[in-house]
Amino acid sequence: MTAPDTxxxxxxxxxxxxxxxxxxxxxxxxxxxxxxxxxLLWGFAANAWPSRAFPGPGQVWQVLLAEAASGxxxxxxxxxxxxxxxxxxxxxxxGSVIGVALGSYRSADxxxxxxxxxxxxxxxxxxxxxxxxxxxxxxxxxxxxxxxNKIPNVVVTMREGARALDPNYAEMxxxxxxxxxxxxxxxxxxxxxxxxxxxxRSGIALIWKIVLVVExxxxxxxxxxxxxxxxxxxxxxxxxxxxxxxxxxxxxxxxLVVQPVERHATRWRRRPA
Amino acid sequence: MQPVxxxxxxxxxxxxKTFRSAQGVxxxxxxxxxxEVRQGEFACLLGPSGCGKTTTLRILLGLDKxxxxxxxLPEGGSNRIAAVFQEPILLPWRTVEQNVRLALPKSLRxxxxxxxxxxxxxxxxxxxxxxxxxxxxARRAALARAFATEPAVLFLDEPFASLDERTxxxxxxxxxxxxxxxxTTALMVxxxxxxxxxxxxxxxxxxxxxxxxxxxxxxxxxRHYRNPQVMSDLLRSFHQKFPGVV
Numbered sequence: 001m002t003a004p005d006t007x008x009x010x011x012x013x014x015x016x017x018x019x020x021x022x023x024x025x026x027x028x029x030x031x032x033x034x035x036x037x038x039x040l041l042w043g044f045a046a047n048a049w050p051s052r053a054f055p056g057p058g059q060v061w062q063v064l065l066a067e068a069a070s071g072x073x074x075x076x077x078x079x080x081x082x083x084x085x086x087x088x089x090x091x092x093x094x095g096s097v098i099g100v101a102l103g104s105y106r107s108a109d110x111x112x113x114x115x116x117x118x119x120x121x122x123x124x125x126x127x128x129x130x131x132x133x134x135x136x137x138x139x140x141x142x143x144x145x146x147x148x149n150k151i152p153n154v155v156v157t158m159r160e161g162a163r164a165l166d167p168n169y170a171e172m173x174x175x176x177x178x179x180x181x182x183x184x185x186x187x188x189x190x191x192x193x194x195x196x197x198x199x200x201r202s203g204i205a206l207i208w209k210i211v212l213v214v215e216x217x218x219x220x221x222x223x224x225x226x227x228x229x230x231x232x233x234x235x236x237x238x239x240x241x242x243x244x245x246x247x248x249x250x251x252x253x254x255x256l257v258v259q260p261v262e263r264h265a266t267r268w269r270r271r272p273a
Numbered sequence: 274m275q276p277v278x279x280x281x282x283x284x285x286x287x288x289x290k291t292f293r294s295a296q297g298v299x300x301x302x303x304x305x306x307x308x309e310v311r312q313g314e315f316a317c318l319l320g321p322s323g324c325g326k327t328t329t330l331r332i333l334l335g336l337d338k339x340x341x342x343x344x345x346l347p348e349g350g351s352n353r354i355a356a357v358f359q360e361p362i363l364l365p366w367r368t369v370e371q372n373v374r375l376a377l378p379k380s381l382r383x384x385x386x387x388x389x390x391x392x393x394x395x396x397x398x399x400x401x402x403x404x405x406x407x408x409x410x411a412r413r414a415a416l417a418r419a420f421a422t423e424p425a426v427l428f429l430d431e432p433f434a435s436l437d438e439r440t441x442x443x444x445x446x447x448x449x450x451x452x453x454x455x456x457t458t459a460l461m462v463x464x465x466x467x468x469x470x471x472x473x474x475x476x477x478x479x480x481x482x483x484x485x486x487x488x489x490x491x492x493x494x495x496r497h498y499r500n501p502q503v504m505s506d507l508l509r510s511f512h513q514k515f516p517g518v519v
Contacts, residue, residue: 171362
């Protein structure tokens with residue numbers, strides 16, 4: 001009795017899981033096909049205009065493998081990643097504190113608002129050069145310069161977040177005498193979460209680009225230093241290899257860290273019943 | 274009246290509370306408002322809409338400090354206060370149980386809440402998020418949060434105002450059940466006379482703006498005697514004493 005039963009059921013179930021698997025894979029496949037298309041286009045173009053300054057994807061891949069095998073790639077990626085992480089943490093913490101303070105106190109906001117606009121418009125290069133001149137060619141100056149470049153952006157975003165805070169929650173917390181840590185963790189941060197996410201997203205992208213400039217100007221390791229080195233050697237394949245490797249690292253961080261954290265932080269939003 | 278020197282958990286003596294609008298117009302919301310709530314008493318602050326009841330409550334909750342006069346809350350021991358607001362005001366990113374436990378002082382954080390959740394019919398909903406609750410259930414969660422803290426004084430600000438009458442009636446009975454099991458001094462603001470007569474020991478009747486106390490109405494009857502017949506008698510005697518109010 002059971003055998004025909006399962007025989008009847010299995011195809012249906014398999015079809016169901018197949019179609020759900022297919023819908024889950026479609027976006028991934030689309031991305032893969034799209035990237036493959038770009039590589040092909042690049043390959044054709046490199047074949048059509050053969051030049052030392054325009055290597056094809058195959059050559060770049062060879063350089064990438066060689067750099068990875070020698071260990072250089074990971075050493076320099078690690079150095080850059082460390083600077084990105086340090087500058088990101090400093091910029092987010094300092095920027096959030098200043099932004100929330102300005103969003104909460106109108107008079108402070110009116111006074112400091114011109115400062116924020118001023119710092120928003122100082123070119124990254126000027127901050128980096130000044131930091132190296134004033135504080136020397138060291139790690140603290142490098143990371144500090146990157147953070148100072150990013151802080152005004154975080155301030156502006158978090159100031160909007162603080163203005164959108166719901167006073168009802170703060171009053172409830174006051175009546176029930178929440179401690180300071182509870183207020184920050186359970187009342188303030190969840191309300192600021194969308195703004196933190198926005199500041200983080202735009203932050204990581206901006207920071208890693210500035211970190212390269214910092215490394216190019218005053219550090220002796222990191223992706224930026226390597227790119228400068230290969231620029232002097234006119235080795236475009238190596239420049240592209242380092243660039244693509246770091247972009248890949250950032251993509252992996254986005255997929256494995258940023259998106260899961262965001263899913264966890266928004267798990268309470270109304271789900272389909 | 275209370276003998277002199279007896280402990281009154283809540284004594285209110287607000288001389289004046291004035292709001293100033295952006296255009297410079299000032300409105301006096303409260304003037305010479307003074308009353309007391311006795312130990313273990315469930316008192317209602319009854320008055321027409323917009324007469325300053327919620328303003329009074331906000332002052333007592335410490336949310337509005339811009340007034341002249343004074344008030345006195347219990348000192349020492351368990352001097353916690355709890356409030357049920359017009360809206361439930363649950364943190365949407367925390368579950369029902371987390372919302373209740375977060376309001377508790379550190380020493381009570383791990384206490385057993387099964388009895389309270391059972392009484393309020395929330396036993397199966399402890400791990401739900403507020404967005405997954407109906408409005409009535411969210412109010413019950415707000416009640417659970419207030420009673421869980423074992424407050425010295427409980428403040429309620431028209432907690433059933435935006436509910437349909439049947440849900441509101443069920444919640445009033447639930448409130449009485451929980452309150453009888455954990456009697457605490459309570460002050461509830463309402464403009465609903467029937468609600469006040471059903472729930473309270475004493476009604477403090479407020480006049481139109483600027484609010485001050487018109488008089489007291491004592492409901493000496495135990496709550497389980499307040500059947501529909503008795504309620505209509507109470508309503509009649511209230512209207513005799515305070516003609517034209519509410």
